Amino acid sequence: MSESYQLRCIGCAQVVEPRAMPGNFRCEQCGELFEVVYPTWTGPKQARPNPSALRWLWKERRMSLETADRSGVWRFREMLPILASEKSIVSIAEGNTPLYDLPRAGERLGVARLHAKHQGMNPTGSFKDTGMTTAISVARENGAAWVACASTGNTSASMAAYAARSGMRSLVLLPDGEIAWGKLAQAMDYGALTLQLATDFDGCVRVLMEVVRRAPVYLLNSVNPYRLEGQKTAAFEIAEQMDWQVPDHLIVPGGNLANSSALGKGFLEMKQLGLVAKAPRISVIQAEGANALVRSVNEFGGKKLEPVEAKTRATAIRIGNPASWKKAVRVIEATGGWVEQVSEAEIALAKAEIGAEGIGCEPASAVTLGGLKKLIAQGKVASEDSVVLLLTGHTLKDPDYTIQYHRGEWPKEADAALGSAIAATRRNAIRIEASAENVLRELEKFAG
Numbered sequence: 001m002s003e004s005y006q007l008r009c010i011g012c013a014q015v016v017e018p019r020a021m022p023g024n025f026r027c028e029q030c031g032e033l034f035e036v037v038y039p040t041w042t043g044p045k046q047a048r049p050n051p052s053a054l055r056w057l058w059k060e061r062r063m064s065l066e067t068a069d070r071s072g073v074w075r076f077r078e079m080l081p082i083l084a085s086e087k088s089i090v091s092i093a094e095g096n097t098p099l100y101d102l103p104r105a106g107e108r109l110g111v112a113r114l115h116a117k118h119q120g121m122n123p124t125g126s127f128k129d130t131g132m133t134t135a136i137s138v139a140r141e142n143g144a145a146w147v148a149c150a151s152t153g154n155t156s157a158s159m160a161a162y163a164a165r166s167g168m169r170s171l172v173l174l175p176d177g178e179i180a181w182g183k184l185a186q187a188m189d190y191g192a193l194t195l196q197l198a199t200d201f202d203g204c205v206r207v208l209m210e211v212v213r214r215a216p217v218y219l220l221n222s223v224n225p226y227r228l229e230g231q232k233t234a235a236f237e238i239a240e241q242m243d244w245q246v247p248d249h250l251i252v253p254g255g256n257l258a259n260s261s262a263l264g265k266g267f268l269e270m271k272q273l274g275l276v277a278k279a280p281r282i283s284v285i286q287a288e289g290a291n292a293l294v295r296s297v298n299e300f301g302g303k304k305l306e307p308v309e310a311k312t313r314a315t316a317i318r319i320g321n322p323a324s325w326k327k328a329v330r331v332i333e334a335t336g337g338w339v340e341q342v343s344e345a346e347i348a349l350a351k352a353e354i355g356a357e358g359i360g361c362e363p364a365s366a367v368t369l370g371g372l373k374k375l376i377a378q379g380k381v382a383s384e385d386s387v388v389l390l391l392t393g394h395t396l397k398d399p400d401y402t403i404q405y406h407r408g409e410w411p412k413e414a415d416a417a418l419g420s421a422i423a424a425t426r427r428n429a430i431r432i433e434a435s436a437e438n439v440l441r442e443l444e445k446f447a448g
């Protein structure tokens with residue numbers, strides 16, 4: 001493996017040497033983010049990777065016993081030559097996640113080809129692992145001793161695990177009382193210094209930027225462009241799992257907006273190299289209470305973004321000032337996708353419907369199904385289209401949410417807003433006295 005990439009600013013197009021990268025990953029000239037680019041891919045054809053050879057090689061590697069080959073990220077390493085040496089790889093067997101079909105939801109919505117790419121089936125239960133393996137491996141090559149992130153939960157869980165595997169120390173800043181217990185427990189379990197700050201996610205980011213300036217900690221938030229190189233591999237997996245026929249639509253939750261950007265990058269790079277004929281339309285769905293991108297696109301044509309004060313029970317995407325919004329706008333425009341927002345009740349119902357397929361996901365992931373319903377109603381998704389929902393986190397990440405929903409404790413407004421649809425999914429959690437009589441009575445009620 002050898003470094004054969006450049007870091008280019010998405011604002012002023014300045015190229016910087018990887019070693020000269022500022023610690024906050026922002027361009028010193030214009031303040032924008034960087035992206036990893038591969039100059040040889042636009043050069044003479046013989047210098048580019050060969051599509052058929054790659055498809056074969058990537059499949060073969062799944063049989064290998066080598067760590068790098070067994071990783072669903074590094075098995076695509078020709079598409080992410082960011083390391084000087086393969087020995088730097090820190091992997092916990094991430095990626096290689098399932099693509100499920102969703103037959104019942106598909107039938108209800110009249111979309112026969114509805115799939116879910118479940119990135120919650122990664123080692124720490126979220127898509128973050130695919131980007132953490134790449135960025136931590138780069139951190140190791142840079143000789144980092146401490147890594148750090150601000151997080152709504154999943155990034156911290158993932159970073160803590162990868163740091164522990166590689167022998168680095170990790171610092172996480174979390175909004176106090178605003179993250180799901182499962183995620184907080186993971187960060188603690190994997191040994192991170194876990195600081196809960198009396199502020200929101202955006203406040204944690206502000207504090208961390210100051211810390212990064214003043215202490216030798218390596219930043220692993222998704223402004224770190226190496227994160228996106230790993231996260232883009234989900235696009236390669238989707239293409240491979242669909243026999244290189246990409247779906248018409250890919251629907252992604254939007255928080256800090258790195259993942260939608262990464263998936264777009266993955267598909268557009270595959271198209272550039274002739275691995276696939278087209279990219280799917282990539283649409284980004286946000287919670288109504290954390291809808292900075294939706295407002296940016298609808299009110300300002302994606303030219304500017306006004307931060308919002310974020311409020312949603314889907315805590316993973318409770319983000320008011322998304323860092324990668326310009327990258328996401330670019331992907332939505334390049335692929336012809338849309339932005340949409342969904343209410344708390346719509347998220348809760350969609351989550352229960354994904355659960356009822358025997359798959360499950362965390363609330364932030366369920367915005368995808370809620371958003372799909374809206375895109376269908378607007379005629380943007382047709383019944384013959386193939387659709388992939390990107391599920392980002394495992395259902396066990398936030399069990400409180402699920403229990404409160406099924407006991408009918410939350411969201412109170414849901415029954416009125418969504419009526420019988422919600423009632424059908426939420427009447428299955430009941431507390432009763434311990435007798436067979438009672439059990440049989442409930443069984444009869446439920447079956448009827």
Ligand code: F0G
Pocket residue numbers: 126128150151152153154155156222253254255256257258259260316317362364365392393
């Ligand atoms: N879904 C889940 C489960 C997430 O944890 C996140 C982000 C997103 C979707 C949104 O992805 O930020 O790339 O647009 N979680 C971050 C964290 C911010 O700190 O764990 P995005």
